[in-house]
Amino acid sequence: MAEVILKVENLKKYYELSRGLLSFKKPDVVKAVDGVSFDLHEGEIIGLVGETGCGKTTTGRVVVKLENPTAGSVIFKGQDITKLEGDALREFRRSVQMIFQDPFESLNPRFTIFKTLIEPLIVNGIGETYEERVDLAVKALEEAGLKPGEEYLDRYPHEISGGQRQRVAIARALIINPKFIVADEPVSMLDVSIRAGVLNLMLDLKEKYNLPIIFITHDIAVARYMSDRILVMYLGKVVEEGPTESIIFDPLHPYTRALLSAVPVPDPERKHERIPIKGDIPSPINLPPGCRFASRCVYFQKGVCDVKDPELREIKKGHFVACHFVEKILSGEIKATREEKTKHES
Amino acid sequence: MAQSKKWKESRRAFRRSLKNGWQTYKRSKIGLVGLGIIIMFVVMAVFAPFITPYTPYYTAPSVDIIRGDIYNITLQNSASWIYAPVGIMNYVTAPGANINLTSVLIYNDIGQVQIFPVGYNYTSQKILKIYLKSPTNYSIPKGITSLYETGTYMASFMNANTFIANSSRNFYILDSNLKVYRNFSLPFTIQEKSIFYNNPFIMPSVGQYSLISFSHGNETILYIFYNRQLNYFGMPQPIHKIPLAKLYINTSERVINSPLIYLNPNDVSNGYLNTSQIIIPTNNSLVSYGFNIKMDPGYEALGFNVPQVVSEPYVKWIVNYTDDHGQSYLPLSITYGYDWGDSPGIQSTVVVGTNTNEIIGYSRADGKMVYDKYFVVSNPSLKDYKLQALYPTNGGIIFAYATLGDRSLVALINPSKGTVQSNGTFYNVLEGALNSIPTYDVGSSRYITSTTAGDVYLLQPNMVINQTFSIIGGMKTPINGLGNILSYTAQMGYYYGTITNSGQLYMQETIGTNIAPLPPGKYPSENTYILGTDAYGRDIWTWLVYGSRAELVVGIVAALSSVLLGTFLGLISGFYGGWVDSLIMRITDIFLSLPGLVIMLILAASLGPNIWNIIFVIAILSWSGITRIIRAQVLSLKTRAFIDAARISGASKYRLMMVHIFPNVLPLTFLYMSFGVSGAIITEASLAFLGMGDPHAVTWGMMLQYLWTTGHVLDAPWWLLPPGITITLLSLAFYLVGRAFDEVINPRLRRR
């Protein structure tokens, strides 16, 4: 097994909703991330998959220390980065980069591409001379598939196309040779015909530099294409984790199964069988105890699922599931309750 | 080498972004217009000395601006107006003090009164026009033989004058609408009367009471009115309508002349006004009665009804009509030889003119004779003239009037000597008998009087005749000195008027009228005023051009300061959040709900009229909106991914704020700066207009302020229009630039 680059342990991030001046009630809590643990290995891409509001982006932001967690630790090079300050933090900053969803948002509109690229160099004191920095910038651009790099240096973000912007963002991430990268939905804003190019670029770079990537996406097909391992998140928790193909072809958790069955496929002839799921995602505010998925689970067992929070258990090699009754569901011992007339609570 | 390359690089990028911005900006027509106007004004400001013929403080020479000014108004029912016109005055003694002649009143004994407003506006300090159209008609009781305006009080331009009128048996107090609100029936037919009322402007220390006395036979009735013009803060307050007291004085002898009333509010002790006197000339002796008035300072200061007690009159002194030669005489006329410095310690005199051409002075306090001289003896050439009357004048000098046939002699008498001044210049001889009381014109230092021959004389203080006017059509009534137009900013003038035989109301100013503002054109001094002049004779065009300097400076500096402050606070507030944010936002909220102009006025008044103070005031009250906007912008930028990207790269907070966020709010700052300049220009003009402008600054706002305070709004369009147009244009220009710029940085999304 490759070396562990990053170890995330029991990460929690709670947000308190402010209630205003006159409320003496306890503030509402949104548990955006509630006990997420995973390892990131050398040269590996892990896909963080889930629907809107499942906490995947928050996890990514905590990992790069854009936010501090409520609890838990993120161990990088033997140090808990959540507690880093001063020089150690600066050192950590040099080791990590993030690629954002919207390349237009993630590039400063008042900076030329060149300025955007050398900003991390200036901040981190990389590159002695101006020429050296120009060279680094050009190299990074060409690495990101923008050739010749010099042509782009002088442009502003609004002067280049969306795909090129995302490539610039990748070039910026690469320029300081990070030890790992967090990519937050890097292609969801891009047009279909451009997406594949960016995805392939990231795959190539990973191969070339053995660069681990945490790949956050809501699109499980993209996650499958990119990642070695997939973590499926639901309301702040990881409900299933395992090697990509194992998750895609042999999903265990009722949620994952429902999710996968709902993914449309560009094949008009495919017969589409739906795994049932109840209702909509509940509000993340003040969640009841027990399994997060209980309210929507068709295998819901009273007395267990609404009481005890299931732990991640290894069912198959490297394939973990957080469900009390996964074996019984698989064996058919517990049958799905018929989906009632859909109730939509929000 | 590397540095220069880097410099070139960033300069190139900067130039390119400027060029791109300009390309977008250029598409906006209104933006180009705005920019054009601004450039025009900048050129004006920079090259001001080269495009103006004068300096801002050059005033047109008097040859251009001084003219005589006569108002001649044809009256309806001309036959009935038999008394001299009365001026209605407006006294304001607070800052910006002036005494204005606001209207002219004519009345007759068949109960009609007409009031002609003069000028056009109560802020006017000179008469522009006597309104002919629909003079206000009032009714008063019939049989009125005299009507006085007894000192006025003007509350916010609303007349609160009090009039005293009497017929042969009745006596009335009339309010400002000439409605009788107090009516006194006298037990006798009025034979003699005297009235004492005070002009608070000329005699601030006695402008408190009105006293009026009527005599018949051996009876005299004295009414005392509390007529206090000023309270203890130096502020005017209303006249009290109820007489304080009516004193009956029954002399043992017959009253033969108007009593002399003297009130001395300076002699206050133990809450009493002491040494007030009424001196009654009878056929036997001069009797002085004293009386005291009780005061209550606290209540007075508040202006409530003053509970006062007037003591019973008591005889202070009596003198018999014998001079120091032992000759007896009858008094023709009595007056005071008092002056401004009159105070309890100084014994001013009662001066009596006799039927034996003598002038005799008595001490006011005890009646002791202090001098006696033959009026004619002191100047042999005048000895045939018969003394007729004495009048008090300024400076303690007595104006004496004597006649010989159809000629009159006017002379000034020194009360301490009783003689006509010896150098022979202090008298003159006029055609006809004097028919009006000589009035002193403060503005021209001349006396005005008229004679039955129909001439008006302007006499210098040494009695040299300065000017003589014949009133066209002849005077039906004696001239009456109507009043002053005094002001701390404008010139002084004194008007006099009469009703002519041909039924016209005739008015003239003694010194001639300043006719500035001058309309555009070429003038006798060979000067050409392109846009005319203002009331001070200053060239409008010059002011307009120089004004652009101050406007640009005020606009830009005020807007820049407020925008910088606003941006800075917005940046801090949005970026740091937490309690810093809460604090700044609360302060911002408070500033946003301040009534801006009102607070600005108080602040400007507190700080004093100075251009930098005004800039400060504008800046300090207009940053709050910008703070809000910048904060919102920072908050939205903070969530943008490029800020996260910079943070991940390790940028410090300071760097995030200054390098990443600040340049992104800068366009917004610039945008609001542009709107801010527009607002600051208007605000400065408003402050100036309301009198908080810098009196030393040449600004368009001050031009309008001068226009307003000198009252030429309605007769000087060449003065009214240019500053307003330039203010509008410059403000509009900056506003247009702002809007055009807004389109550059916030292109409105086209629909699909």
Add this chain to the structure above:
Amino acid sequence: MAGLARYYIIRTLESLVTYVIIVAVVFWLLYLYQPNPLILLNLNPQLTPSQKEYLANLFGFNKPLWERFFIYMWDMLTFNFGISYYYVQPVRDLLIQRVPRTLLLFGGATIIAYLIGYFVGTVIAWKRGGVLDGSNVVIGLVFYNMPVYWLGMIFIFLFAFQLHLFPLANFYDPTDKILGTVVGNNPPLGIYLLDVLWHTALPMIVLTLISFAGTVLLMRTSMLDVLGENYIDTAIAKGLKEKDVVFKHAARNALLPLVTSFVISMAFAIGGGVLTETVFSYQGVGLLFIQALGLLDYPVVEATTIIIALLVIIFNWIADLIYAYLDPRVRVA
């Protein structure tokens, strides 16, 4: 609904705090303003020392600053404004006379300006790009940047002085002739109101001209924003009639900022009314304020400033409440 109630309460509390702070600020601002009444009093040659002491006591000038401050705060917060030095009347009586006049003038003008702004803004935004649009915007901008008192002077010159269509000054004048009868001192109510309207008309027209531009532009901008929204497409696609699309959907939503700005601009118009009332000699709060400031009539300056500030705050408060009521989205936040 609970959210709305809470929002209202918080907003009300905020307004009260702001009011208290403004009242305090006014005291210190006037404290800066020299000469103060005590100095005036001491300079008066007519007063004996004992009288000066009596008056200083009466007005509390000799109390320590802080005590005076708290007495002042209490008086102002209980609307006990004292007695005007100049008018020698209780300031409250003055305000009771003046405030309705000011509200009449500015309320009238603001309502007219906003009605015009609403309709014209809606129409020119809907038919944007045309000649009507361009000329309206240009005319509007010119008026918007014009000093109100200057326009006032021009109007007085033209319509009152030259054409005799309106009176030159004042709020009410018993010497006027309306409908052939002299108004007199105690006129019938109808004649009185006519006279008041006649006097109010010219300043109201000027104010309307100055402010309609802003409202037209605001409505236009707001409409253009709304017209870009997808629910307008929905409304058209639904087959609604043009007038329904424009007024029920577009203008109704574009109205939100206009309503807020209506109430706020009403408030600020009153604050800025100093200018209009001065130029028309209109006996309102603004004129009272500026004259009192010149006359050093402190009780009136304080009272008028605070009343104006209070009006601003109240109108702001109303604006927020109305906004919350009109826009269901705000209630949640």
Add this chain to the structure above:
Amino acid sequence: MVLLSVQDLTIHYKVSSGWVKAVENASIDLDSGETLGLVGESGSGKTTLAYAITQLLPKNAYVKGGRIFFQGKDLLKISLKEDGTLDIFNEEIRKIRWKEISMIFQAALNAFNPVYTVGDQIVEAIMAHKDIEYEQARKEVEKLYEFIGIPKDRIDNYPHEYSGGMKQRAMIAMALALRPKLVLADEPTTALDVITQDRILLEIQKLQKETGISMILITHDVSVVAEISNKVAVMYAGKIVEKGGTVEVFKHYAHPYTEGLMASFPTIVGEKRRLASIPGSPPDLVNPPKGCRFHPRCPYAKDICMEQEPPMIEISPGHFTACHFAKELYGGK
């Protein structure tokens, strides 16, 4: 029976930099009960084409040619003004809207007016076309809500109180309120999560089966089209490059763009294969490339592609493609 026939439709937008050739010579046919998927990337003109059918084009859109027959009636003949723009509020068109052709907008993009309740907005659509009372219309809304599976007590809620999925359902309910012949669905599921999207798609399919309406589905997502439509038209840079039965087009694509599109889609079925991207980016429609608009990005481009516009050829029955080399490249299959 042909319900809708768009023939050679060309629409250009006037912008400051020139004319955006948004749609050029587009032709589509739709029979009753059919679903046409209109696929294309952003800026490919698919929305313009669809909006032209309901005459919802913005003011700067000019129809440069073509005809739109709906139930045999030429819609453009009714509404086209002389200058080439559309008379959006033509009364005849207005009556067709929603009653005959309704739309499902992307509800997340504010397709509901935030200041009215959702129920009222549906009632409004009904009452614009049917002469019935409010109460009756409301009853119909209740029926629709039942049909679409939203509790009735949500009728009086405001749009912001709905979740994304629910808003989309309400949108569908509104689109069906008047039983139209044709529904245009504009990215109906784009902002939704996968599970919700799946449900909505299912519902759309179910409804279509039950009501027999025809539908045009506008989307950039090929897989969504594959799920529910039986006909597909692929648009690229303002032109329809390929059209035909869904299975035909997806299984036997006959245009390099379609090929590239299919190859660049990751999927969860089948073997994992390396995605192929289309190089370059979509052209600027103000100055589109001469000849075939796809040629700068086409791996098979030859000289002719740069010179001549490829004609629409029928490569197999009902399957059309606009490529010079369709036969050579794909004809074998």
